Structures are given as C-alpha cells and as structure tokens.
Amino acid sequence: MPRRRSYDHYCAAARALDAVGDRWTLLIVRELLAGPRRYTDLHADLPGISTDVLASRLKDMERENLAERHRLPPPAASYVYELTPRGRQLRPVLAALAEWGAPALAERQPTDAVRAHWHALPLLGPLAEAAGGLAGVVDVVLETGTFHLRTGGGFPVYGDGPAEKADARVVLQADACEALLAGRLSFAEGVRSGRVRVAGDGELADRLRAAGETPESRPCEHDA
Incomplete structure (x- = not known):
C-alpha cells in the first residue's frame, strides 16, 4: 500500500502529523477509545464523513499500526476495528486537544451534531481530578444521553449507555455541562451548587461528593 505524502521533516511533531494529521483520523481514534467498533457504528457516530473517506482513513491507520481489523467470534462473527497499543497512546493527545478546545464550546449551533459520549474525554479530566486517582466506573447522565467512563486509567476509556456496574453516577444539567467543559465551572463548584449531582454508595461516589x-464543612478529626 503506497504511503501518504509526508512533510519530510526530521521532526517528531512532523512524523506524528504524517500519521494522524489527516482530517477525521483523530476523531476516529476518539471513537475507538470506546473499544472495538464496527464500521457501520463508526460511520453512524462520525456525522459528515463519507464512506470512502472513512474506509481510506481506517486503511491508513492500519498501515501506521494505530488500528487493526479482526473478526469477532460467533455468534457475532462481524468485523470490528480496534486501537493497537500504539493507537491507545494517543489518548493523552486527544485529552489535551479536548482541554485546549473546550473554551471554544460556546452555545451549541443548530447545525452542530452531538453525541453524549463526545463529552467523555473533556469530562474525564475533572472527574479524575475529583476522584483523586481512585479507579472506577462513573455513569454520566446528560440531556443528550448517558455514557460511562473509567477514572484512574484502564481501557476502554468510555462506553455508550450506563455501565453494567457503575461505582458512581453523575447527573449534569445542560448549562452546568457547558460551563464545566468551557472551564467556567469546576466540578467542586458544580457539586456545591447542586448543578452537578452525585449518586452512589461506594468509595468513588463518596470521593466525588x-x-x-469546603474546608469548613469537613468534619474535624476530633469530631469523629
């Protein structure tokens, strides 16, 4: 398979862009951070991409050892695409891009497509910080839908719908979600104001609550 055009710069950033700099490639990685996905599922969750471009990008990603295609065992017996270990290393890259781009999320435009799980990476940072490194699975409920994500590392990073067994459940009002993504509201401020609600009985839910x-509201050791 012929290689795509290269910048021909002996530079790490240029080499990285040779592999992932084409339009749609990083957004395909975003989708595959949820685990193996069928071609039809990828196409459905990438509004605006043509079938030809999606097929081309997936072939490029296979050649660059970012993704691989394999057949699921019966009874599914369908083909799925999955990130390789090298492809999974792009997670912090996408997380950094999401953090950098979050302030540009002004009011949603009528032409903007949206999927609830597109908020997973931008929300993962605030939730992981509030969790203090504690690993677990959090259901996130938005007006646009529900997804779950994993704090404390691990793969897949997120998934559509509620988890089979979540350690905590976070419900976000629409305005709170927008403010949290744009950096105008911290997770702690959202919890204190009631705009972010946390449910659950485990350690992770307690940590998020x-x-x-505030320091004044925390019980002192001598009060225990």
Missing part, C-alpha cells in the same frame, strides 16, 4: 465540600 467530597470534592464539593
């Missing part, structure tokens, strides 16, 4: 406590 505690993020909204």
Whole structure:
C-alpha cells in the first residue's frame, strides 16, 4: 500500500502529523477509545464523513499500526476495528486537544451534531481530578444521553449507555455541562451548587461528593 505524502521533516511533531494529521483520523481514534467498533457504528457516530473517506482513513491507520481489523467470534462473527497499543497512546493527545478546545464550546449551533459520549474525554479530566486517582466506573447522565467512563486509567476509556456496574453516577444539567467543559465551572463548584449531582454508595461516589465540600464543612478529626 503506497504511503501518504509526508512533510519530510526530521521532526517528531512532523512524523506524528504524517500519521494522524489527516482530517477525521483523530476523531476516529476518539471513537475507538470506546473499544472495538464496527464500521457501520463508526460511520453512524462520525456525522459528515463519507464512506470512502472513512474506509481510506481506517486503511491508513492500519498501515501506521494505530488500528487493526479482526473478526469477532460467533455468534457475532462481524468485523470490528480496534486501537493497537500504539493507537491507545494517543489518548493523552486527544485529552489535551479536548482541554485546549473546550473554551471554544460556546452555545451549541443548530447545525452542530452531538453525541453524549463526545463529552467523555473533556469530562474525564475533572472527574479524575475529583476522584483523586481512585479507579472506577462513573455513569454520566446528560440531556443528550448517558455514557460511562473509567477514572484512574484502564481501557476502554468510555462506553455508550450506563455501565453494567457503575461505582458512581453523575447527573449534569445542560448549562452546568457547558460551563464545566468551557472551564467556567469546576466540578467542586458544580457539586456545591447542586448543578452537578452525585449518586452512589461506594468509595468513588463518596470521593466525588467530597470534592464539593469546603474546608469548613469537613468534619474535624476530633469530631469523629
């Protein structure tokens, strides 16, 4: 398979862009951070991409050892695409891009497509910070839908719908979600104001609720 055009710069950033700099490639990585996906599922969750471009980008990603195609065992017996270990290393790259681009999320335009799980990476940072490194699975409920994500590392990073067994559940009002993504609201401020609600009985849920406590509201050791 012929290689795509290269910048021909002996530079790490240029080499990286040779592999992932084409339009749609990083957004395909975003979708595959949820785990193996069928071609039809990828196409459905990438509004605006043509079938030809999607097929071309997936072939490019296979050649660059970013993704691989394999057949699921019966009874599914369908082909799926999955990130390779090298492809998974792009997770912090996408997380950094999401953080950098979040302030540009002004009011949603009528032409803007949206999927609930597109908020997974931007929300992962605030949730992981509030969790204090504690690993677990959090259901996130938005007006546009529900998804779950994994704090403390691990793969897949997120998934559509509620988890089979979540350690905590976070419900975000629409305005709170927009403010949290844009950096105008911290997770702790959202919890304190009631715009972010946390449910669950486990340690992770307790940790997320505690993020909204002020030093004055925390019980002193001698009060325990």
